[in-house]
Amino acid sequence: MMRFRVFPAERNTEQLARQAYLAGIDRTSWPVRTAVEGDTLVLHRSVSDSANLHAPWPVEGHGELTLSTGSLIERTEPYLLPLELVRGTIVQVRNQLSEWQLIGLAVPKAVGGKLATAIERFSHAAVEQNNPAVSARYSDESLRAALEAANLLAAAYTEQVFAARRREKVSGTVCAEHPKGRAGKRCPTPFPLLGAELGADLLDDHTSRQFLMTFNAAEVPICWRETESTEGRFSWTTNDRQIQWCRKHGLKVVAGPLLLLDHRDLPDWLYLFEDDFENVLEFVSTLVRATVNRYRGQVDYWICAGRVNSDVLAMSEQERLRLVARTVELTRELDPDTPALVSFDQPWAEYMRERHVDFPPFHFADTLIRADIGLSGLMMEMNLGYFPGGTMPRHILEFNRQLDAWSLLGLPLWLSLCAPSAYHDDPLAVRKVALRPGSWTPAAQQSFAARLIPFALARQSIQGVLWNQLHDSRPHDFPHGGLFDDRRQAKPALRTLAAIRRKYLKSVRE
Known part of the structure; x- marks a missing residue:
């Protein structure tokens, strides 16, 4: 005690x-x-x-x-x-x-x-x-x-690392993780991506223009519930058009998660088989085959699975681990040239205060890597400020410590983020979670983006940052977590993200 x-x-x-x-x-x-x-x-x-x-x-x-x-x-x-x-x-x-x-x-x-x-x-x-x-x-x-x-x-760390990257671009001799290049060796820096999830609908012209001004990547969600609402019958219309739009405008395409272990994403008919793991495994394999075969060559990164620690379906942790591993193996088998990621939400595993698990996010990721199944990268999903089911807000150096820990696993890292812009009731939010009165405003959401995202992009281990909720005017996961409000107006955070791209990403690339 x-x-x-x-x-x-x-x-x-x-x-x-x-x-x-x-x-x-x-x-x-x-x-x-x-x-x-x-x-x-x-x-x-x-x-x-x-x-x-x-x-x-x-x-x-x-x-x-x-x-x-x-x-x-x-x-x-x-x-x-x-x-x-x-x-x-x-x-x-x-x-x-x-x-x-x-x-x-x-x-x-x-x-x-x-x-x-x-x-x-x-x-x-x-x-x-x-x-x-x-x-x-x-x-x-x-x-x-x-x-x-x-x-x-x-x-200071953020500004000096990006300055080192600009020097590296000129001389090719500065290690980008070292603000003054103390390593004295060639340290190639990949161009980081900044993007957002497109949502379940096509973007209107106004939203499209602002999206293209802000991001160089887009996450195309593969919602199993919508894609295969009836067993064996697939509908690809929205995803087809989303990917075509991305390719037309030169955006990197991040597709998935192919399997999102969230009861809001799984088709209703799957629960008829939840006590039969082998059947579930076969259904998931069918989905992965159909999706990867359809979009192979049009996708730059696959998110094979997400929210893998969620307590959904009647599966043991070992079965869930096996299921996620199968999505990675099959994706790499069908599309060996495209990186395959797995996404883990709540990386601090706050939910373990309620229940013990054998595979918290970090250990789950470590086990997948040791299995040598071709995993190419790890994504951490942080939905800040939401309780339960999200990640509690922390100061910038605590985020740094978490990124340091995950960097030790030796794979490129991605962040999937959102944070609220208000604390009152959101009737279109699917998740009914608590937000402390007075805690979140448009300015607070903007401040969060301005502080954390450049800092994350400065790290050499980070390959991309995605805002995982675009607008609040359609049904969405987390209350007020979008970059466009319920009247389709851009929030201050969107302008901040556009400024981040102009200041930090173009200076590296151009």
Whole structure:
């Protein structure tokens, strides 16, 4: 059992208890039972190992972010939550600062100033632990400064890496991951892709023009429910026209997922066979064969499977692993020249606080790679701000740490992203998920895109970034997650994405 005192006490809510979880050194979380006892958050689990607490916490100027403590031992005395969250954040900023300095990052003076302020306020918070209200106030001030330092640091990294890529283009001697080229060797940099999912309908002329001004790639969704609504009868009309439109306008085509393990995407008739895995495997194989044979030569990347950790159909984890592996094997067999990807949503696996799984996303990906089935890349789907079923918002260096971990698997990475632009009810959203009142606005969505997407594109391991929901005027997955609102008007985030393409991608290519 671990206990945390929460100040101000009104922040110790049931929402905090529902979202908080404990993870070990391998970043895998344990199933936990949580309780709110006055000003104390209590977490019960079946082991007593040291753990990091991950919990949502409001920070002025930054919104609500899921922050993590350092590694803490179980003890009788409760920890002071604001203090431990800021301790963990400062350590993360300092460690990343040191790591990037080693590869030649020129650190702006403002980063050092903000970090010094954060440490000074943290010192006051630590001294005032016997006065929790005062300590919490200093902790909040420290957190603001630490997160400002993190944002400045990440922005400096982004700008200097892209500057290194421009130098590399001229000289061919700079390693793009090293802002000052300390590696001193040729390090080819692939041209990264920025795209969005087209949705289930054809784009109108107005939307098409803005799409082409913003993106160099498009994700063409293969919705099994629509493609094969009746067993054995396929309808390709929309996908045919979408792919033709992409090829006409020179967009890279990312098609899929061929198999999306989401009950909203699977055809109703498939559930008649869910207790017969071999039959399900054959139906999936038929879909993959039909799709790949039809579009071979017209698609630049296949997403073979997505949301592979979803608890759908009556399958064991081993069967799900086998099913996903089959989609990759068959795709590569039919189209060996086109890269085959698998997409994993919720890469932090927050859902493991509710249920144990043998194959969290990272381990699932590692197992597929070790199987040597021809997997060409990994996609992480992050639907930010949605709970449950999405990814809780985090600060930029926590995203960096996740990307670092997945980069160790040795395959090109892709990101599939969306974030809300409002928090009120969305009648056209299929998923009915909670959004904290006041938490998301068009400006917040724009800020998220402006901060994370250039940072991701700066990483050499990232091959592409896709916004996975285009408009809110048609039925869609996540509330307010599109780039066009319910009146088909472009949101500020779309303009930001267009600016990102102009500033960062063309400078690399042209």
